[in-house]
Amino acid sequence: EAGVAQSPRYKIIEKRQSVAFWCNPISGHATLYWYQQILGQGPKLLIQFQNNGVVDDSQLPKDRFSAERLKGVDSTLKIQPAKLEDSAVYLCASSLSPRGGGPLQETQYFGPGTRLLVL
């Protein structure tokens, strides 16, 4: 079974530039998550999709971050404009079920991440 795919793996940009990340979840997984992992910290949820709808985006800095999952499969996360403090690893994860599916289905499977450096 193929895992969660992400690209690019690394990105270096200057502050105020724009950047986009792509994620393709495990086939059949209804729920997709974007996390931000700052060096030395645990992942922090940015946004959660169930199929093509947003379930939770309460921690997404909406003035500069946006995300979409138009067809309920792959997803893009965009930052515009980037700030120095956005330097982090951006992780995408997916799980089988929507809310309430039970712990087995709620297990999240992570991609390798995109490491972003903002100069």
Add this chain to the structure above:
Amino acid sequence: GNSVTQMEGPVTLSEEAFLTINCTYTATGYPSLFWYVQYPGEGLQLLLKATKADDKGSNKGFEATYRKETTSFHLEKGSVQVSDSAVYFCALISNTGNQFYFGTGTSLTVIP
């Protein structure tokens, strides 16, 4: 609210030593508990999980027991190997939502 507290690292052990990484949690309701491992340059991988009190999760020689009375989910391994060197994250998901709450991670280095 929900939160996870892990012991701070880094932890350095000799090969074949006993490993314990402490994890305690605060949660509403009855959470499911997880340990994820992150090898250098890779994404997080599920190591083990437990979904109710007194459950023991185990995988690759690692074990953790869900202790409701002490709100803990400590990770243990009897004999570590160099290949176990990684960052370990404790996490929970509450039964009232779908959001994971991660600890800050504990870096483990095993030396030959």
